[in-house]
Amino acid sequence: MNKDLTAKTSSPNSLMKSIKKLLKSEIGLLIVLVALIVVFSILSPYFLGSRNLLNITRQFSVTLIVAIGMTFVILSGEIDLSVGSIAALVGVATAIVINATGIILVGILAGLGIGLLVGLINGIITVFGKIQSFIVTLAMLGIARGVALVWTGGRPVSRLPEGFGTLGAGYLGPIPVSTLVAAGVFVLAYMVLNKTKHGTYFQSIGANREAAKLSAISVSKYRIMAFAASGVMSGLGGVLIASRLLSGQPTAAQGMELNVIAAVILGGASLSGGVGTVVGTLLGTAVIGVIDNGMNLMGVSSFFQQIVKGVIILLAVLARRSD
Amino acid sequence: MDGNVLEMKKINKNFGGIQALDNVNFALGEGEIHALIGENGAGKSTLVKILTGVHQMDSGEIVLDGESTIIQNPIDARRKGIAAIYQEMSLIDSLSVAENIFLGNEPTSKFVSWVDRKWMFREAKKELAAFNIEIDPRMKVSELGLGKKKIVEIAKALTIGAKLLLLDEPTTGMSSAEIDTFFEIIKELRSKRITMIYISHHLEEVFKICDRVSVLRDGRNEGTHQVANVDLKTLVQSMIGKDLDGIARQRTTVPTDEVILSVKGFKAENMNEPISFELRKNEILGITGIIGAGKSELGLGLFGYSKKLSGEIHFMGQEISVDSPNSAFRNSFAFVPEDRKSQGLFLSLPVEHNLTVSNIKKVLVGPFLSARSRRKLALDTAKRMKIVPLNMQMAAQNLSGGNQQKTVIGKWLSGSPGILILDEPTRGIDVGAKEEIFNLIQGLADKGVGVLLLSSEFKEVSTVCDRAIVLIKGSVRAELRREDVSTERLLTLALGGET
Numbered sequence: 001m002n003k004d005l006t007a008k009t010s011s012p013n014s015l016m017k018s019i020k021k022l023l024k025s026e027i028g029l030l031i032v033l034v035a036l037i038v039v040f041s042i043l044s045p046y047f048l049g050s051r052n053l054l055n056i057t058r059q060f061s062v063t064l065i066v067a068i069g070m071t072f073v074i075l076s077g078e079i080d081l082s083v084g085s086i087a088a089l090v091g092v093a094t095a096i097v098i099n100a101t102g103i104i105l106v107g108i109l110a111g112l113g114i115g116l117l118v119g120l121i122n123g124i125i126t127v128f129g130k131i132q133s134f135i136v137t138l139a140m141l142g143i144a145r146g147v148a149l150v151w152t153g154g155r156p157v158s159r160l161p162e163g164f165g166t167l168g169a170g171y172l173g174p175i176p177v178s179t180l181v182a183a184g185v186f187v188l189a190y191m192v193l194n195k196t197k198h199g200t201y202f203q204s205i206g207a208n209r210e211a212a213k214l215s216a217i218s219v220s221k222y223r224i225m226a227f228a229a230s231g232v233m234s235g236l237g238g239v240l241i242a243s244r245l246l247s248g249q250p251t252a253a254q255g256m257e258l259n260v261i262a263a264v265i266l267g268g269a270s271l272s273g274g275v276g277t278v279v280g281t282l283l284g285t286a287v288i289g290v291i292d293n294g295m296n297l298m299g300v301s302s303f304f305q306q307i308v309k310g311v312i313i314l315l316a317v318l319a320r321r322s323d
Numbered sequence: 324m325d326g327n328v329l330e331m332k333k334i335n336k337n338f339g340g341i342q343a344l345d346n347v348n349f350a351l352g353e354g355e356i357h358a359l360i361g362e363n364g365a366g367k368s369t370l371v372k373i374l375t376g377v378h379q380m381d382s383g384e385i386v387l388d389g390e391s392t393i394i395q396n397p398i399d400a401r402r403k404g405i406a407a408i409y410q411e412m413s414l415i416d417s418l419s420v421a422e423n424i425f426l427g428n429e430p431t432s433k434f435v436s437w438v439d440r441k442w443m444f445r446e447a448k449k450e451l452a453a454f455n456i457e458i459d460p461r462m463k464v465s466e467l468g469l470g471k472k473k474i475v476e477i478a479k480a481l482t483i484g485a486k487l488l489l490l491d492e493p494t495t496g497m498s499s500a501e502i503d504t505f506f507e508i509i510k511e512l513r514s515k516r517i518t519m520i521y522i523s524h525h526l527e528e529v530f531k532i533c534d535r536v537s538v539l540r541d542g543r544n545e546g547t548h549q550v551a552n553v554d555l556k557t558l559v560q561s562m563i564g565k566d567l568d569g570i571a572r573q574r575t576t577v578p579t580d581e582v583i584l585s586v587k588g589f590k591a592e593n594m595n596e597p598i599s600f601e602l603r604k605n606e607i608l609g610i611t612g613i614i615g616a617g618k619s620e621l622g623l624g625l626f627g628y629s630k631k632l633s634g635e636i637h638f639m640g641q642e643i644s645v646d647s648p649n650s651a652f653r654n655s656f657a658f659v660p661e662d663r664k665s666q667g668l669f670l671s672l673p674v675e676h677n678l679t680v681s682n683i684k685k686v687l688v689g690p691f692l693s694a695r696s697r698r699k700l701a702l703d704t705a706k707r708m709k710i711v712p713l714n715m716q717m718a719a720q721n722l723s724g725g726n727q728q729k730t731v732i733g734k735w736l737s738g739s740p741g742i743l744i745l746d747e748p749t750r751g752i753d754v755g756a757k758e759e760i761f762n763l764i765q766g767l768a769d770k771g772v773g774v775l776l777l778s779s780e781f782k783e784v785s786t787v788c789d790r791a792i793v794l795i796k797g798s799v800r801a802e803l804r805r806e807d808v809s810t811e812r813l814l815t816l817a818l819g820g821e822t
Binding site for chain 2: 191200201207
């Protein structure tokens, strides 16, 4: 096997192929991540501090959670544009229910329930209405945001109990609580996608929906479940944002969908479905998080940051192109 | 019929060692409708593709209007007045009739590329009026029925000067009223000296509309007849040949009398008529008919893919409800669809995934997958199916056609189905793989699996099946016991002839 490998990489042409293959795998992305960390730690003395690194994980925990939900959707060959709006709606709903009942847990559960409900609506309309999910969730992007705005009259819902802030801003020892939440979500999603039959089904549906149906998979059920997962995860993201700000902001998480989709695609998923892993999504989110943080430390203007991020995403996807 | 507009002389074409066309001579008289018939793989489409420049002949000569010519490519064929009207329509649904007719050939003013729409609609109207057919050129093609679409397609070919039309199964999907109108129009074309090659499995259409008929078998022209002077029996015999009737394969077990599947008045979406039949233990039942007879529709219905409209399915004496492939599977049905690439396989995913996806519950430990037993299940199945190479991590798209087909069947055999429905399981695969699949099917039947073989390969049905049902346009034409099944009888029945 080893001998085989060295023989293959001897000519420059096959060396290129090996490099390409490596770039396509998650290890390639890991190398990019490590390279970025090295570059930023040379450029900024603060970057490599354990405080800053933990800070990065706190910053990207919300993106990661929502991106994991998105991974289910993209793996099944669909897209969910409504994640940012769901996050805002759930943040608002959580805050309102906490204020009304005085019980934090009830507020969180109600919020997550709304996230689940909106996700289910996305899925049911996409599947049974036979409409492309791009369009359904584009409409939901407007509707969910609009409901959040109408419900609150456009004003943030504040005066929340201090205890609620623990989730988004608190620490357990040196580790941010939101990082722990994201880690829990990651492990759970990893188990579901890699260690249960459900992952096989999501992937099959994304790879060939027709064949999946004729392989006796309940395609409709799983497609709806993917949107439901995305709804709940967006909701959890919304809860964390509200907790960190200690207020439910109807204008929170605007444009989040683009960052989240970028992270999933950067992680190796294909928009045509059937390809995508949560490990990839984790790395994709981390790459974007490190770029954001590193450039912030270096004092790069946020306008310029957007250009850099866009270019990096293009380069990464070009490098992984399958032909 | 004056002179010949086209003569094809001693045409040879070889595809990787298979002689697709073997010294074929073929001639067309001006203004005739000339039927080209033959079983699947007889060489009809190769001949047509040479004529339309898709393939190049290895040797031979094509004489067009008295001049020896070479047809280099499809564009060249069009320039020489040859147009093919294929089964799959080449019209664009969202454009108007007139826009379709002039697509790629739009009348434009001299300096700016404005399309002169008024002129276009007027010309399209003239063109259509020539066929005595009322189609508003402003109408969107999506609003037209199948028959009218076909006519628009022909009109499109004629506007760019086609003199010779190749009609490939033109009536597929048309209602009988549409067919009648369509025939009126092609008669009109004939009177205007347009020459047509008419490829069809429907011999009654050949008798109704064609002037002459040529039969291809195994790449040879078995003879050209005046339609008026030939009968169905003669045509069938030259289609299948004399010495080629299949030798029934030996079975180690005989079908028992125990009925395991009983289908009563069953009709699902896209089926024309309700169908009833019984399948016994250890039996291989063939359901056959020409393409479009409704075999796949029956298979998809029984497997719960298309919606059931009426009837009952009884399995092992109990009525079962099948409303999705998933519920069919839970009732131990398995279905191998007609198109392995688009319906059967996850081409981009590993063979292991393809072999275990439907029976993944077998490799669960609690709620979790066991990677080891999954690999073992895939490997055991692949060995049983003789899939080559035995690389479970290879993407299914890298397998050969035969091995892909074995993978689709293996998807079910990693479990233990009670009823196996196979739709055209040997289409497009090599002889060796065919043999292996037949052996496998018989092995399963010997073990008690009820096998339903949907096939339009009559020879295959006559060699493998214990009993055969012949469908015509979605209804049962005949049921034959093993001793009565022969390729010739099946073909005659399927083509609408008497027994």
